[in-house]
Amino acid sequence: DVQMTQSPSNLAASPGESVSINCKASKSISKYLAWYQQKPGKPNKLLIYSGSTLQSGTPSRFSGSGSGTDFTLTIRNLEPEDFGLYYCQQHNENPPTFGAGTKLELK
Amino acid sequence: EVQLVESGGGLVQPGRSLKLSCAASGFTFSNYGMAWVRQTPTKGLEWVASISTGGGNTYYRDSVKGRFTISRDNAKNTQYLQMDSLRSEDTATYYCARHGVTTVRGVYYFDYWGQGVMVTVSS
Numbered sequence: 001d002v003q004m005t006q007s008p009s010n011l012a013a014s015p016g017e018s019v020s021i022n023c024k025a026s027k028s029i030s031k032y033l034a035w036y037q038q039k040p041g042k043p044n045k046l047l048i049y050s051g052s053t054l055q056s057g058t059p060s061r062f063s064g065s066g067s068g069t070d071f072t073l074t075i076r077n078l079e080p081e082d083f084g085l086y087y088c089q090q091h092n093e094n095p096p097t098f099g100a101g102t103k104l105e106l107k
Numbered sequence: 108e109v110q111l112v113e114s115g116g117g118l119v120q121p122g123r124s125l126k127l128s129c130a131a132s133g134f135t136f137s138n139y140g141m142a143w144v145r146q147t148p149t150k151g152l153e154w155v156a157s158i159s160t161g162g163g164n165t166y167y168r169d170s171v172k173g174r175f176t177i178s179r180d181n182a183k184n185t186q187y188l189q190m191d192s193l194r195s196e197d198t199a200t201y202y203c204a205r206h207g208v209t210t211v212r213g214v215y216y217f218d219y220w221g222q223g224v225m226v227t228v229s230s
Contacts, residue, residue: 049209096215101151
């Protein structure tokens with residue numbers, strides 16, 4: 001299985017700041033990486049797929065980049081609703097596998 | 108609005124069975140592949156099983172093959188996960204998820220999720 005390693009595990013920031021979350025695959029996954037947001041009491045939300053394609057409804061302050069083994073989720077001008085958990089998932093090779101998550105907290 | 112609502116979770120003894128259901132609404136259910144994904148504090152998110160639009164093709168992670176069965180009833184807009192011979196390591200929150208609209212070699216991301224249902228396997 002493809003192992004997905006996210007960093008950092010925890011991240012503290014303030015509204016208006018920009019942050020980046022990294023995801024590294026144990027082998028090349030081409031461009032096929034998805035990013036999700038998880039918040040208590042709400043369904044997980046798909047933000048980005050295929051590395052950089054924004055899911056309908058995802059604000060433009062979110063962006064994804066990378067290919068091969070190294071990927072980044074960038075959130076610019078953080079809004080209060082952006083704080084929560086973020087997960088990456090490779091969708092290049094079965095079985096689909098997820099990173100361990102990054103907790104984005106309010107500083 | 109797409110909605111996925113899971114039910115059927117609970118406390119069950121090791122070796123026993125449990126059946127989860129996921130009621131879908133807000134989209135044409137028969138047009139989408141579906142999946143179950145589980146989450147634990149220690150292992151994180153794990154894909155469990157997927158099923159094709161018509162139900163003819165099913166896929167499982169190795170650790171549940173032969174014990175879990177995914178199925179769907181397109182007339183009822185519902186998918187199921189029959190879990191037999193449950194083990195303590197199956198304890199998790201189970202999410203119903205819809206396959207994304209694009210795929211590479213049959214591997215999917217998940218564009219909508221339910222809120223999850225807890226399954227606890229313990230004596």
